[in-house]
Amino acid sequence: MHSAIILESLRSHWRSVSAWCVGMLAISAMLLAMYPSVQDSAANMDQFIAQFPDALRAMFRMTDYSSGPGYLSTEMFSAMAPLMFIAIGTAWGSSATAGEEDKGTADLLFSLPISRASVVLSKAVAMLLVLALVGVVLAAGISAGTAFVSIELQLSNLMAVCVATAMLGAVFGSVALLLGAMFGKRSLALGISVALAIASYLLFSLAPLVEWLGNLLPYNPFEWATGSQPLFNGWDGPGLIWLALAVIVLCGAAVAAIQRRDFAS
Amino acid sequence: MGSPGAVPAIELADVTKFYGRSRGIEEVSFDVAYGQTLGLLGPNGAGKTTAIRVILGLIRATSGSVTIAGQVVGSGGPALQADVGYLPGTLALYEHMTGLAFLHYLARLRQRDCQVRINELADRFDIDLSRRIHDLSRGNKQKIGVIQAFMHSPRALILDEPTSGLDPIMQHEFESLVGEVKASGCAVLLSSHVMSEVETLADRVAILDHGRLVICQTIQEMRSKAVRRLELEFPQEVSPQDFHALPAILHIEAHGSILSCQVVGDETEVLRLAVEHGLRSVRTEEPSLEEAFLALVDDRNPDVSTRR
Numbered sequence: 050m051h052s053a054i055i056l057e058s059l060r061s062h063w064r065s066v067s068a069w070c071v072g073m074l075a076i077s078a079m080l081l082a083m084y085p086s087v088q089d090s091a092a093n094m095d096q097f098i099a100q101f102p103d104a105l106r107a108m109f110r111m112t113d114y115s116s117g118p119g120y121l122s123t124e125m126f127s128a129m130a131p132l133m134f135i136a137i138g139t140a141w142g143s144s145a146t147a148g149e150e151d152k153g154t155a156d157l158l159f160s161l162p163i164s165r166a167s168v169v170l171s172k173a174v175a176m177l178l179v180l181a182l183v184g185v186v187l188a189a190g191i192s193a194g195t196a197f198v199s200i201e202l203q204l205s206n207l208m209a210v211c212v213a214t215a216m217l218g219a220v221f222g223s224v225a226l227l228l229g230a231m232f233g234k235r236s237l238a239l240g241i242s243v244a245l246a247i248a249s250y251l252l253f254s255l256a257p258l259v260e261w262l263g264n265l266l267p268y269n270p271f272e273w274a275t276g277s278q279p280l281f282n283g284w285d286g287p288g289l290i291w292l293a294l295a296v297i298v299l300c301g302a303a304v305a306a307i308q309r310r311d312f313a314s
Numbered sequence: 315m316g317s318p319g320a321v322p323a324i325e326l327a328d329v330t331k332f333y334g335r336s337r338g339i340e341e342v343s344f345d346v347a348y349g350q351t352l353g354l355l356g357p358n359g360a361g362k363t364t365a366i367r368v369i370l371g372l373i374r375a376t377s378g379s380v381t382i383a384g385q386v387v388g389s390g391g392p393a394l395q396a397d398v399g400y401l402p403g404t405l406a407l408y409e410h411m412t413g414l415a416f417l418h419y420l421a422r423l424r425q426r427d428c429q430v431r432i433n434e435l436a437d438r439f440d441i442d443l444s445r446r447i448h449d450l451s452r453g454n455k456q457k458i459g460v461i462q463a464f465m466h467s468p469r470a471l472i473l474d475e476p477t478s479g480l481d482p483i484m485q486h487e488f489e490s491l492v493g494e495v496k497a498s499g500c501a502v503l504l505s506s507h508v509m510s511e512v513e514t515l516a517d518r519v520a521i522l523d524h525g526r527l528v529i530c531q532t533i534q535e536m537r538s539k540a541v542r543r544l545e546l547e548f549p550q551e552v553s554p555q556d557f558h559a560l561p562a563i564l565h566i567e568a569h570g571s572i573l574s575c576q577v578v579g580d581e582t583e584v585l586r587l588a589v590e591h592g593l594r595s596v597r598t599e600e601p602s603l604e605e606a607f608l609a610l611v612d613d614r615n616p617d618v619s620t621r622r
Contacts (some may be wrong), residue, residue, distance in 0.1 A: 051423065164392045
């Protein structure tokens with residue numbers, strides 16, 4: 050691994066990284082600002098939601114909607130935050146080595162006395178650091194925000210859901226990294242990894258409705274990350290282990306894939 | 315100088331590479347010794363860049379072996395590239411960086427301190443390294459490409475179309491820089507379309523055509539194989555008939571007391587016979603490398619097309 054590559058990746062993208070952080074904070078602030086109104090109409094709201102078909106409630110994992118964790122879990126962590134972390138992960142993963150190849154800078158980079166593996170791993174580490182940073186910002190933002198709008202939220206549960214969601218982004222980011230290492234095309238890596246993420250999300254959200262989809266859940270990264278409702282139930286050890294294993298295996302495959310590559314001129 | 319005895323800086327032995335839709339190279343062999351410059355010539359798509367990319371380990375040879383300083387590329391790990399400088403033919407830099415930040419970044423990845431040499435080269439090529447690369451002209455970007463190839467004082471340099479975009483003054487500066495590093499024992503592989511540049515810098519020339527090595531020899535040897543014009547002046551009229559039989563003569567015609575002929579190869583016999591006829595003076599034009607190159611590649615192409 051090469052610290053210079055990690056630092057340079059972070060430095061050259063600090064604008065987009067800050068934009069993601071600001072975006073996360075803005076969405077959290079917006080959701081939290083609306084919570085008091087939701088709470089005020091809690092009785093109505095719960096009644097209203099009780100009228101939803103079971104299927105719909107199951108799809109959006111609406112447990113105890115008017116409670117603080119229930120509200121955040123539904124509005125923030127069922128779709129919004131996972132998709133944002135996936136967007137960050139796939140953007141970074143796809144531009145890792147494939148971005149260098151697309152820009153034509155791969156020629157110089159890979160003719161230097163550094164191994165291909167260390168380039169891939171350094172880029173992977175940069176991606177993980179960015180996801181971690183945005184995750185910390187999100188957790189800090191929500192936890193600071195709850196002070197203003199009286200939400201009962203266990204800090205440990207909040208951290209658990211942020212870590213799990215950021216790692217979900219890392220899984221699909223690693224898919225993009227692998228595809229980029231295999232084919233050297235950024236748009237292809239981005240397109241396929243995003244499509245896979247959306248497919249996984251659909252399979253996850255439809256699973257409560259379609260029986261045979263339920264059988265696929267144990268293989269779905271969304272299930273590993275959010276299936277256990279960490280905002281209610283805290284850290285989900287096995288889920289996190291599956292996520293971490295997926296990241297390790299995918300990055301390992303990316304290292305193997307790039308060794309065999311012929312870089313097109 | 316070449317301390318590891320006779321081990322060449324760069325050596326290709328029967329290297330074949332097929333890949334994708336692009337034409338590769340077939341059984342190409344050449345070497346570059348320390349302190350020597352090899353010019354790599356050939357029409358577009360002849361495989362020059364493929365050969366260069368195989369040496370750098372950017373693509374892997376299908377068969378044959380590539381060695382740098384006697385070590386097989388790909389087996390010794392990336393450390394092998396530490397003493398190699400590379401200027402790509404299609405140069406892409408990190409546009410958002412300043413020239414200096416870019417050079418420092420590469421130096422850090424090479425784990426070398428190149429500050430002194432960077433300053434020296436920047437002065438020499440008259441470039442402002444504090445500007446963002448994005449804002450630089452093509453020629454100035456090329457200068458940064460040149461600096462990054464030379465800044466770590468490599469033992470072997472691989473230069474692909476190095477002077478494209480440089481103005482004539484900078485081209486001259488570049489030529490003297492290559493001369494200096496060559497004199498200090500650096501091996502230089504120079505791929506270029508600028509014949510005069512190859513003629514000035516190269517000791518030997520390798521010509522690739524359709525992925526095969528046509529020829530690899532010194533510039534003098536190459537010239538001798540090119541068609542040259544010879545004008546022989548005699549005190550009296552001489553019949554061209556007498557010269558027709560000589561193998562070196564391709565074409566001959568008389569203009570009064572002057573015979574003008576096209577010759578190829580060894581011209582000793584022509585001159586001997588001319589002296590017997592009382593030769594008064596000789597005028598000859600040294601064939602340019604370009605003529606020699608064109609003669610070789612033209613000769614070859616009909617041959618290639620009939621084989622298909």
